Each structure stands twice: as structure tokens, then as C-alpha cells.
Amino acid sequence: MKLRLYNAILLRSADEPLCSGELRVDGGIIVGVGAPDKQFHADKEIDCGGNLLMSGFCNAHTHAAMSLFRGIADDLPLDKWLFDRVFPMEEHLTEEDIYWGTMLQVAEFVRSGITCFADMYFFIDAVHAAAKNANLCLALCCGSNSYSDYDIIEFLQKNYHKYSTLSDRVRYFPGLHAEYTCDEKLIADVADFAAESGAKTYIHLSETLKEVGECTVRHGGLTPPQYLHKLGFFDNGGLAAHCTYADKDDIALLKQCGVTPVINGGSNLKLASGVAPVAAMLSAGLAPALGTDGSASNNATSPFREMYLYSCLQKEALKDAAAVPAEEAIRAATETGYTALGFGGGTLRKGNFADAVLIDLAAPNMHPASDLRKNLVFSADVSNVLMTVAGGKIVYDRGRYDIGESLDDIYSQCEKRRDRLRRQAAFV
Numbered sequence: 001m002k003l004r005l006y007n008a009i010l011l012r013s014a015d016e017p018l019c020s021g022e023l024r025v026d027g028g029i030i031v032g033v034g035a036p037d038k039q040f041h042a043d044k045e046i047d048c049g050g051n052l053l054m055s056g057f058c059n060a061h062t063h064a065a066m067s068l069f070r071g072i073a074d075d076l077p078l079d080k081w082l083f084d085r086v087f088p089m090e091e092h093l094t095e096e097d098i099y100w101g102t103m104l105q106v107a108e109f110v111r112s113g114i115t116c117f118a119d120m121y122f123f124i125d126a127v128h129a130a131a132k133n134a135n136l137c138l139a140l141c142c143g144s145n146s147y148s149d150y151d152i153i154e155f156l157q158k159n160y161h162k163y164s165t166l167s168d169r170v171r172y173f174p175g176l177h178a179e180y181t182c183d184e185k186l187i188a189d190v191a192d193f194a195a196e197s198g199a200k201t202y203i204h205l206s207e208t209l210k211e212v213g214e215c216t217v218r219h220g221g222l223t224p225p226q227y228l229h230k231l232g233f234f235d236n237g238g239l240a241a242h243c244t245y246a247d248k249d250d251i252a253l254l255k256q257c258g259v260t261p262v263i264n265g266g267s268n269l270k271l272a273s274g275v276a277p278v279a280a281m282l283s284a285g286l287a288p289a290l291g292t293d294g295s296a297s298n299n300a301t302s303p304f305r306e307m308y309l310y311s312c313l314q315k316e317a318l319k320d321a322a323a324v325p326a327e328e329a330i331r332a333a334t335e336t337g338y339t340a341l342g343f344g345g346g347t348l349r350k351g352n353f354a355d356a357v358l359i360d361l362a363a364p365n366m367h368p369a370s371d372l373r374k375n376l377v378f379s380a381d382v383s384n385v386l387m388t389v390a391g392g393k394i395v396y397d398r399g400r401y402d403i404g405e406s407l408d409d410i411y412s413q414c415e416k417r418r419d420r421l422r423r424q425a426a427f428v
């Protein structure tokens, strides 16, 4: 299928100048960007109406099916949120729950311009089926811990080999939930598996002050990144969600190990966990990616809100309104996530995946168009998304979804399952 999206203002990457032009797509891959090419004969032509066409967003950290828990674990302290609400419901999740919960999130992703996501949750075959329905890029991240009732290395071997060779739009990351839920042998075994398979790892890291304090007590003064490094966990690099309390030495270590921090500003703010030191990471040469975390802790998966927080939380934390400009937020929401997850995308460049989002410039919040990058980060929101293209397929277009399931079915399935989970967790 050859697709031509013409009459657009192109934001090719966070840094390149904007230009008018078109995007040409063949077989899900960008084959041309910029000036028209009369030799290209498209099967389908789309007039972008002078709106902004840019890369789709990458949500580099989420637990998609936690959409089922949206609105039933709010305004609670972190330990109550986790132990009284989330864990009791998670115990009863079935594979079908995960499928429908992920479908709800997939609908929200395409509505929000997200074309790529990294998911850490259960029943990954169901997660994959839901992502495939919408042609989204999917990075499956193992989130096992010492309480998991199966052989984790066997599980990793099976899934790594299955999902690493399945499709260019799927990746698998061996990993663990977090330092505080995993014993030393397990961390060392996963590190060995990563070393043998040449894989990057994925983990929640230094999300709260409590986590860092307890880790230093348990492990002779070592912070979570230092402890994991000692066990070889990051020997091939990796991704680490949160890094809220990474200090100067931790940041230098993450840089040295090739670890990409994934910043979840909205979730950290709502759970009162803290503000990640993004400006210090950027100064040290790290390129953080953006995540939303799950819908029980955020509760929206909006890349616009996350870009805003990525920039503005630093301005407030440092009392410096020049800190982390809009362009950095755009880069974190697109290119760095795609690159860290090993996908060819995140910019509108020839050879990349045709993952793109069309942003409405006719809306009042985008006027005047003095600087579209600043508008995108500081005034745009999900309502500005007109169309989302994933691997050359139009999965969302002005209220119409092409994601393999109807919204009515997704909503009724999710409500039914949410009711059952509440009953089973006994807190109706």
C-alpha cells in the first residue's frame, strides 16, 4: 500500500527547521519526505490541510492493562495505592482481562498520537494481540520478581526467542520489576541471561526516596543503579523507568552503562514520589525518554501532558524558566524512546517506520502559530490529534478508530471485568 500525505507542515525531528511538504509511504516505511515527487504513484492520497505532521509518540513506560483500574485507586498514599488496591486486583487478572484492558489503552494511545509503547505487565501474548490490532510498535518488558511462581529464566528464554524474531515492530527486553522486589541471585541470573543473549535490560529504578534509602541499607551503601551495576544488570545497557532519585554519581553511571532513563512526570507527581533530575541528566549527556506509567497512577496516557511536565517540572524544581526547553520534550517523546527501544522511528526520515501523527493547527490553542514547537509542548493537548498513522496504516482519523475492536465492545468488556475484579479483591 502506497500512501501520500500531502499539504502538510512537516516537523521532521525535534531540531530540524519546519517545512511545507509531504510524506510518502510504501509498505509501512517512509520512502520520501519533503518536496513532492511526481514519480510516486500512491494508492491513497490524504490532504493534510496545512496541519502539522510529525512522528508518532513513543510511550516508553506503561502497564497498559492497568487501564482497568483507572479511577478506583486514587487519592491514596503510595503504599495503600499498591497494597490495598492494585495488588489485590492484579492477583485476579486473567489473560482476557489483559487483552481488553490493553485494547482500551490502545484506543487511548491512537487517540493521543502514540504509535509505539513499552509495556511491562502480565500475559504478554494478549498484550501483543492488542498492539497488533492497531499496528503499534511494541516493546515487551519482563517485570518478574522474586514472588513470581514460575522459572523466570526459562520464561525469559522462551519469550525472548519468540518475540525477538517475530516482527520488526516487536521487541522483547529481559528485565525485572525492581531492586526491592528481587533477590540478588535472581538479578544476577537475569544479568547473565542478558549477557548471553546480548540483550538490553529493563527495570523500575529509584522511583522513591524510600526505595533508594532501603537499598543503601540492604547493600552496603549502594544505590539501586550502583547495586544493579555491581551484579552486571546493565552490562549491555538498558532502560530504567523513573530514576526520580538518581544523584550525580548515579547519572554518571547510567551514562557510562548506556542506560536510558524513562521519565514519568505525571505518575511521580500524582503519587507524590518526586521530580526526576531531567536537567542534570541532559547536562550529563543522557537522553531520557518519556513514559506515562499505567492508568492507575497517572491516569491519562497523554504525551502532551507528559511533555509539558517534562519541561515545566524542571523549571519549577530549579527555579529556572529556561530549563529543559520544548525541543527537549519533543525529542524525549519521540526519537529517544524509539531509539532506546531499538525501533527505526521517532523522526520523519526516509527508511523509518511510517509512524506519524497529524496535529490540528486550526484549533484556537495553536494560534497564533508563532512557534509551533512551543505550542506543541505548552498549549497543545490530545484534542489536537486529528489522525494517527502506525506503520503506514491509518488507525485513528477524526473520531474513527481502526484498531480491530469497536469502542463499544472495549468499554463494555472493560466495565464488566472491572466490576468482577473489584468484587474479587473485596473492596467494592
Ligand SMILES: [Zn+2]
Residues within 6 Å of the ligand: 061, 062, 063, 204, 241, 293, 294
Ligand atoms: Zn511502572
